Amino acid sequence: MKDTTHIADPVIEARGLNLTFATDDGPVHALKDVSLTIEKGDFVSFIGPSGCGKTTFLRCVAALEHPTGGTLTVNGMTADEARLKRAYGFVFQAAGLYPWRTIAGNIRLPLEIMGFSRAEQDARVDRVLDLVELGGFGRKYPWQLSGGMQQRASIARALAFDADILLMDEPFGALDEIVRDRLNEELLGLWARTGKTIGFVTHSIPEAVYLSTKIVVMSPRPGRITDVIDSPLPRDRPLEIRDSQAFIEIAHRVREGLRAGHGDGI
Amino acid sequence: MIWIVAALAFWAAAWVANIRLANSGAVRTRAGRLAVPAIFGITVLVVWEGLVRGLGVPGVILPPPSVIWAKITTSLPTLWIDFLQTFVKGALSGFAIGCGAAVLTAIAIDRSQFLTRGLLPVGNFVAALPVVGIAPILVQWFGFDWQSKAAVVVAMVFFPVLVNMVAGLQASERMQRDLMATWGASYWQTLVKLRLPAAMPFLFNGLKIASTLALIGAIVAEFFGSPVMGMGFRISTEVGRLGLDMVWAEIAVAALAGSVFYGLIALTERAVTFWHPSQRTK
Amino acid sequence: MMARSGPVLAVLGILLAVWYLAAVGMNAQWERDQAARAGTKVTWAEILPQTMAQARPVVPAPHQVAVALWDGLTAQAVTSKRSLVYHGYITLQATLVGFALGIVMGVALAVGIVQSRAMDLSVMPWAIISQTIPIVALAPMIVVVSGSIGIEGRLIPKGVISAYLSFFPVLVSMVKGLRSPDAMQVDQMATWSASAAQVFWKLRLPASMPYFFASLKVAIAASLVGAIVGELPTGAVEGLGARMLIGSQFGQPLIMWAALFAAALLAGVLILLVGQVERLARARMGVPA
Numbered sequence: 110m111k112d113t114t115h116i117a118d119p120v121i122e123a124r125g126l127n128l129t130f131a132t133d134d135g136p137v138h139a140l141k142d143v144s145l146t147i148e149k150g151d152f153v154s155f156i157g158p159s160g161c162g163k164t165t166f167l168r169c170v171a172a173l174e175h176p177t178g179g180t181l182t183v184n185g186m187t188a189d190e191a192r193l194k195r196a197y198g199f200v201f202q203a204a205g206l207y208p209w210r211t212i213a214g215n216i217r218l219p220l221e222i223m224g225f226s227r228a229e230q231d232a233r234v235d236r237v238l239d240l241v242e243l244g245g246f247g248r249k250y251p252w253q254l255s256g257g258m259q260q261r262a263s264i265a266r267a268l269a270f271d272a273d274i275l276l277m278d279e280p281f282g283a284l285d286e287i288v289r290d291r292l293n294e295e296l297l298g299l300w301a302r303t304g305k306t307i308g309f310v311t312h313s314i315p316e317a318v319y320l321s322t323k324i325v326v327m328s329p330r331p332g333r334i335t336d337v338i339d340s341p342l343p344r345d346r347p348l349e350i351r352d353s354q355a356f357i358e359i360a361h362r363v364r365e366g367l368r369a370g371h372g373d374g375i
Numbered sequence: 376m377i378w379i380v381a382a383l384a385f386w387a388a389a390w391v392a393n394i395r396l397a398n399s400g401a402v403r404t405r406a407g408r409l410a411v412p413a414i415f416g417i418t419v420l421v422v423w424e425g426l427v428r429g430l431g432v433p434g435v436i437l438p439p440p441s442v443i444w445a446k447i448t449t450s451l452p453t454l455w456i457d458f459l460q461t462f463v464k465g466a467l468s469g470f471a472i473g474c475g476a477a478v479l480t481a482i483a484i485d486r487s488q489f490l491t492r493g494l495l496p497v498g499n500f501v502a503a504l505p506v507v508g509i510a511p512i513l514v515q516w517f518g519f520d521w522q523s524k525a526a527v528v529v530a531m532v533f534f535p536v537l538v539n540m541v542a543g544l545q546a547s548e549r550m551q552r553d554l555m556a557t558w559g560a561s562y563w564q565t566l567v568k569l570r571l572p573a574a575m576p577f578l579f580n581g582l583k584i585a586s587t588l589a590l591i592g593a594i595v596a597e598f599f600g601s602p603v604m605g606m607g608f609r610i611s612t613e614v615g616r617l618g619l620d621m622v623w624a625e626i627a628v629a630a631l632a633g634s635v636f637y638g639l640i641a642l643t644e645r646a647v648t649f650w651h652p653s654q655r656t657k
Numbered sequence: 658m659m660a661r662s663g664p665v666l667a668v669l670g671i672l673l674a675v676w677y678l679a680a681v682g683m684n685a686q687w688e689r690d691q692a693a694r695a696g697t698k699v700t701w702a703e704i705l706p707q708t709m710a711q712a713r714p715v716v717p718a719p720h721q722v723a724v725a726l727w728d729g730l731t732a733q734a735v736t737s738k739r740s741l742v743y744h745g746y747i748t749l750q751a752t753l754v755g756f757a758l759g760i761v762m763g764v765a766l767a768v769g770i771v772q773s774r775a776m777d778l779s780v781m782p783w784a785i786i787s788q789t790i791p792i793v794a795l796a797p798m799i800v801v802v803s804g805s806i807g808i809e810g811r812l813i814p815k816g817v818i819s820a821y822l823s824f825f826p827v828l829v830s831m832v833k834g835l836r837s838p839d840a841m842q843v844d845q846m847a848t849w850s851a852s853a854a855q856v857f858w859k860l861r862l863p864a865s866m867p868y869f870f871a872s873l874k875v876a877i878a879a880s881l882v883g884a885i886v887g888e889l890p891t892g893a894v895e896g897l898g899a900r901m902l903i904g905s906q907f908g909q910p911l912i913m914w915a916a917l918f919a920a921a922l923l924a925g926v927l928i929l930l931v932g933q934v935e936r937l938a939r940a941r942m943g944v945p946a
Contacts, residue, residue: 173553192559199557201550208650209572218568219558250650270558390775397775408778415779436802493664497672503878504924505885507793508898508917511905516715590791591886598797598889599905606794614797626794633789 120184120274120306121147121170127178128165128332138331139165140176145325145334149273152300152307154317155325156363157370162332163310163325167276170308171199184273195223197274198267202282204259206251206266213238213247216266223270237265240299257288264296268303275307282312293319294348301344314367318342318359319351326363328370336366382425389418438620446620447627453609454628461606462632464521465593469528474536474585476529478578481540482566491541498541502534507595514600524605527596532585539581543574576651579644586640590633673719677709680718684708687715717914725915726922738895741919747896749923751812751884755819756877762820763827763876764869770828771835772857784828792821793886800887811893819883823876830872834865866942870935877927885920897923 128140140162147153155163168174169181172188183191191197206215213234220230238244241261251259260280267275281289293316300307311317317324318340326336342355350356393411401407420440426432427439434442447454484490510527517523547570555565597607606625613621645654681704688707692699709718717725729741736743766784769776799814808814838860846856888898897920904913 171557173556192557195559197557199554201554203550205548205550205554207551207569207572209648222555222558222560222564222568252650393779394773394775397773397778402774402778411775411778412780412782415783436805489664490668491664493666493668496665497668500925500928503875503928504921505882505898507882507889508885508901508920510889511901512910512913515905515910587788587791590789591793594791595793595886595889610794611797614801617801619798619802622798626790626798629794630786630790633791634786637789 119146120149120151121145121308122182123166123169123179124181125179126166126169126176126181128162128169128174128176140169141331141333143179143332143334145337147306147308147323149306150304151323152321153309153323153325154321155308155310155327156312156314156317157327157335157367158329160329160332161327161370162329163327164278165332166327167278167308167310170274171197171276195219195270196272197276198270198272200260200263200267200275200277200280202279204251204256204263206259206262208251211248211250212243212254212262215251215262216247216269219266219270225270233269237268240268240302241265241295255288257284257292260284260292261295264299268299273305275305277307277309279310279312281316289316290348296320297346314360314363315351318356318363319346319348324359324363326366326370328367333370335370336362338362338366376429378425378429380429382422382429385421385425386418389414389421435617435619438623442620443623443627446624450621450624454624456604457606457609457625458628458632460521460602460604461524461593461597462590462629462636465524465596465605466528466589468521469525469592470532470585470589472525473529473532473589474582477533477536477581478540481537481544484541485544485566486562491545495538495541498534498538502538506531506534507592510592510596511599514596519600519602523600524593524596528589528592531588531592535584535588536578536581539577539584540574543577544570546570546577547573576644576648576653579640579648582640583637583644586636587633590629590636594629676716676719680714680716681705681708683716684711684714687711713908713910715910717911721911722914722918725911726918729912729915729919741897741900741915744895744897744900744916745919745923748881748884748888748898748920751815751819751887751896752877752881752923752927754812754816755821755883756823756880758816758820759823759876759880760827760873762824763872764831766824767828767831767835768857770832771861772853781832784825787821788825792818792883795821796887796889811887811896815884815887815896818887819880822883823880826872826875826879827869830868831865834868835861837868838864863942867939870938873931873935874928877931878924881920881924881927 123143123145126140126143127138130137130139139160143162143166145166155166157163165174169176170183170188172192175188181188184194184196186194206212207218210218216234216237217230220233225233234247235244238247241264243258243261243265246254246258246262251262254262260283264277264280281292284292297320309317309320322340322344324336324338324340325334326338327333328335338359340359342350342359393414396402396407396411396414399407402411424439424441427437484494507527509530513526513530514523517526551569551573552565555569560568593605594607594610597605598611601608606629609625610622613619613625648654685704685708688699688704688711708714709721711717714721726741729739733740733742766776766780770781771777796814796818799817800811803814803817842860843856846860851859884896885898885901887893888896889902893899893902897916900916901913901920904910904916
């Protein structure tokens with residue numbers, strides 16, 4: 110279904126992005142001179158230690174933070190305009206489902222806000238529940254589901270309104286390794302089926318290498334990009350690819366980038 | 376003498392029964408859990424009756440439960456009129472107006488971070504004051520009838536509910552509000568779909584406190600001026616005539632009304648905030 | 658601290674402004690009636706200052722109350738019947754008696770409830786119900802009955818009412834506090850073969866201290882309300898509640914409002930003092946501020 114030759118349209122374009130917070134202990138350079146191009150259909154992972162700006166960058170794209178310098182365009186508009194046009198879905202580290210709504214009710218929430226008709230809402234809810242393999246769980250309440258299932262519901266919610274871009278901030282961080290592996294596989298399958306552009310923040314090197322077409326290594330103080338790695342791995346990847354030579358080499362390069370970033374600017 | 380012995384014997388037996396019950400498997404059932412406090416309550420009544428009769432306590436100091444019950448059954452019409460006047464017209468209407476105004480004020484203030492930050496400390500302080508003291512003033516302004524009683528209730532109920540509602544509106548997490556922003560939701564959409572439901576546990580906390588204050592306010596207000604009916608009125612006049620059995624009868628009605636009111640609010644709370652951890656853990 | 662005082666002052670300023678408006682609005686009618694009786698006409702410019710200086714206003718202006726309050730606190734001999742300090746002292750006595758009694762009752766019942774399942778199931782529901790019973794309904798009777806048993810004065814009955822209102826917050830907090838140690842800590846005690854008494858004295862009681870001190874602020878406020886409620890319905894002549902009563906019954910609204918604000922002042926001071934005790938206790942027990 111998905112065309113493997115991806116169209117080289119920049120979807121997210123950042124040039125010399127700067128974000129400085131004024132704190133009691135002096136200014137904090139959360140982002141310094143960050144320039145990056147993300148193309149349509151890319152799966153981009155952001156990896157680095159705490160304070161490197163990876164979450165901050167994602168939040169700038171989402172117009173939840175505003176840079177103090179530089180330019181940022183999303184789909185050719187400013188981030189705020191893109192946000193109002195509902196250009197992206199955001200998945201946080203915690204599922205953040207409303208306990209007073211059923212799973213279906215939670216997925217319906219953004220659709221209600223955006224004004225879809227009731228019939229549209231029902232159709233979309235069913236479709237995305239199947240997409241994340243939670244079909245039949247619509248009537249349950251969040252606390253009746255496991256952590257992994259709640260996070261899947263949260264992803265379904267982000268997919269429900271057909272945004273082209275999916276932004277995910279350490280979505281699997283709170284889950285155990287076995288569930289995480291499974292969700293990683295499912296996420297790749299989802300990406301293949303829907304062709305979305307995905308920005309993914311993570312702490313885990315194997316996760317970053319396994320999932321992405323492009324890995325952005327960042328380091329703190331000030332938050333900046335140390336390396337951008339275009340992954341040579343094929344789009345279609347089974348879990349076993351993690352034991353392959355190519356995988357290990359990329360992971361090694363990521364680790365080197367992290368170590369280099371750690372060495373300077375202390 | 377025989378009364379005292381019987382009363383103490385009953386007390387001992389009930390105590391043993393309760394200890395047995397409490398440590399047995401019966402408490403896993405609803406009936407078992409209700410039986411223990413029920414036995415305790417009945418024991419109190421029995422001991423009361425026994426000691427009062429046995430020690431020959433004069434009726435003008437403490438009448439026994441049997442006499443109070445007799446008074447209740449013979450005075451139902453009066454008790455009913457008093458109940459309507461004090462509880463329904465005074466306490467309930469004041470409760471409704473006061474809580475409604477507090478919720479609306481909280482929502483109005485919520486738009487200004489500045490005012491909200493200033494209001495919480497002031498509101499907490501006023502909520503701790505003996506507001507009941509303005510009852511005489513309000514009777515002066517609003518007259519003798521139920522309106523002044525409702526006014527006292529409004530004054531007593533407003534700040535506790537306001538403070539709880541403001542706290543409730545602040546309760547939704549930053550992440551939830553960020554999520555709303557990513558969907559381009561307007562202020563009103565965020566208010567209705569996220570912040571109001573999230574505020575409900577706090578609101579009901581305030582409503583439960585308000586329910587106890589409402590009845591107190593209505594009764595106290597009646598001490599300062601009332602048409603010839605109402606629980607407060609009846610209590611103060613009967614105390615003057617040393618008709619303590621009627622006083623206790625009125626107190627019994629007030630206790631019943633207060634408990635039922637509180638219970639109804641607790642039931643509504645369970646229905647509305649069924650999702651809250653405190654309602655789910657047993 | 659600075660960031661917080663700004664909004665608080667703003668809110669207080671707004672409340673003060675609303676109060677002045679209410680005073681002008683509610684008192685204006687009387688001024689107009691007076692003028693009509695004298696056959697003269699008055700303009701708003703003339704009414705305005707007069708509404709804020711009436712002898713028996715419907716709503717006294719804030720500065721009038723402030724003056725009456727200052728007068729009652731400082732200009733009277735401390736032992737005279739017109740001194741708010743004297744009446745405050747009377748009310749304070751009952752408040753403290755009730756507070757002490759309420760603490761004892763609350764703690765004793767809490768210990769019983771936590772240590773005995775029978776007490777937990779039988780007493781706790783009644784404790785909750787006790788608060789839905791308007792104690793104020795019992796107030797006149799308690800005063801009369803205590804008089805007929807031969808108890809002198811109103812201190813004991815007022816103390817009883819105050820204790821009734823203040824024991825419940827202490828009870829609820831102590832129960833929560835005594836039950837606060839988690840399963841892990843209780844298990845640890847079991848590995849040391851600790852007896853029930855040892856678990857209580859060495860684990861549960863210390864763990865409950867933060868909860869206990871937090872409840873004291875609510876308890877003292879409730880106790881003050883109880884003391885005043887004890888004075889109101891029974892024609893007392895001493896105490897802040899009595900002063901409020903006398904002010905309203907003898908048509909001296911300024912006396913009533915001054916007493917009300919003196920009660921508010923007393924409440925504020927008591928809550929502040931108890932808050933300081935709480936802070937000291939928390940520091941001694943190593944609880945982060």
